[in-house]
Amino acid sequence: MTLAIDEDRLSETFAALANSTRRAILARLAEGAATVNELAAPFEVTLPAISKHIKVLERAGLVLRGQRAQYRPCALDAAPLAEVSTWAEQYRPVWEARFDRMDDYLTQLRPQRKTGAGDD
Amino acid sequence: MTDNNASQDAVVIERSFDAPVGLIWQMWTDPEHFKKWYGPDGATISVANMDVRVGGTRLIGMEVHTPNGLMQMWFAGEYREVVENERLVYTESMSDENGNASSPSDIGMPDGHPGTTEVRVELEDLGGRTKMVMTHAGVPRDSPGAAGWTMALDKLAAYVGARSTR
Numbered sequence: 001m002t003l004a005i006d007e008d009r010l011s012e013t014f015a016a017l018a019n020s021t022r023r024a025i026l027a028r029l030a031e032g033a034a035t036v037n038e039l040a041a042p043f044e045v046t047l048p049a050i051s052k053h054i055k056v057l058e059r060a061g062l063v064l065r066g067q068r069a070q071y072r073p074c075a076l077d078a079a080p081l082a083e084v085s086t087w088a089e090q091y092r093p094v095w096e097a098r099f100d101r102m103d104d105y106l107t108q109l110r111p112q113r114k115t116g117a118g119d120d
Numbered sequence: 121m122t123d124n125n126a127s128q129d130a131v132v133i134e135r136s137f138d139a140p141v142g143l144i145w146q147m148w149t150d151p152e153h154f155k156k157w158y159g160p161d162g163a164t165i166s167v168a169n170m171d172v173r174v175g176g177t178r179l180i181g182m183e184v185h186t187p188n189g190l191m192q193m194w195f196a197g198e199y200r201e202v203v204e205n206e207r208l209v210y211t212e213s214m215s216d217e218n219g220n221a222s223s224p225s226d227i228g229m230p231d232g233h234p235g236t237t238e239v240r241v242e243l244e245d246l247g248g249r250t251k252m253v254m255t256h257a258g259v260p261r262d263s264p265g266a267a268g269w270t271m272a273l274d275k276l277a278a279y280v281g282a283r284s285t286r
Binding site for chain 1: 129130131133135138139143147156157
């Protein structure tokens with residue numbers, strides 16, 4: 001079961017998508033592979049800033065980099081998008097937060113459970 | 121195509137808790153316990169009516185604090201499977217305070233959002249600890265396409281999916 005890994009990757013996917021510049025980069029890559037310079041052209045931000053955005057997208061598995069040292073063109077990998085684009089994934093963070101609270105609440109109950117031998 | 125959507129359109133979360141299975145069961149079925157953890161951050165569960173038996177109804181009232189004041193939301197549903205300490209299945213729809221389900225468009229949900237969803241909780245006794253698998257699935261309705269996270273994302277994914285030859 002690779003559930004935990006999948007969840008981590010989904011969090012990264014969400015974080016990567018929570019930025020309009022990065023979404024614009026993805027939209028550009030949807031039309032085909034591009035170099036960092038080409039990706040930076042439409043934006044009024046510095047090249048290092050664009051590189052940073054691309055690194056975030058790379059970590060989220062949304063962008064693949066070519067191996068040629070000079071250009072290292074970027075290409076889109078849409079697989080993680082398929083997972084977040086369902087309605088159900090909107091609810092994942094809600095449930096995760098609920099179960100975190102359940103865990104906290106169970107911890108609060110623990111001293112009572114240990115000392116109180118009764119069934120209340 | 122619709123089968124594919126139905127199977128994919130679910131959240132599955134597996135957790136282990138350092139608590140006996142009977143207590144985890146109560147977290148879901150005892151209103152006082154349920155109220156303590158269920159509400160999303162910033163929300164309070166004001167009502168939790170639970171008739172925990174097959175065919176029994178449930179009604180959850182949620183108070184959400186917004187900048188415009190308190191907003192009350194209601195969720196109604198029915199228990200489908202009740203096997204104590206093992207398995208709980210119930211449906212859920214947004215509703216009014218009397219438990220009458222609202223249609224998704226009435227409450228401003230995007231097209232394709234299922235009107236009714238199903239929550240399945242499966243518990244496994246690990247001897248003092250408990251493994252829980254929660255599945256929250258959309259009950260497929262007339263709309264074949266699952267609603268997107270955002271329109272832009274949908275369009276992008278569709279566009280990319282159409283182009284992808286891998």
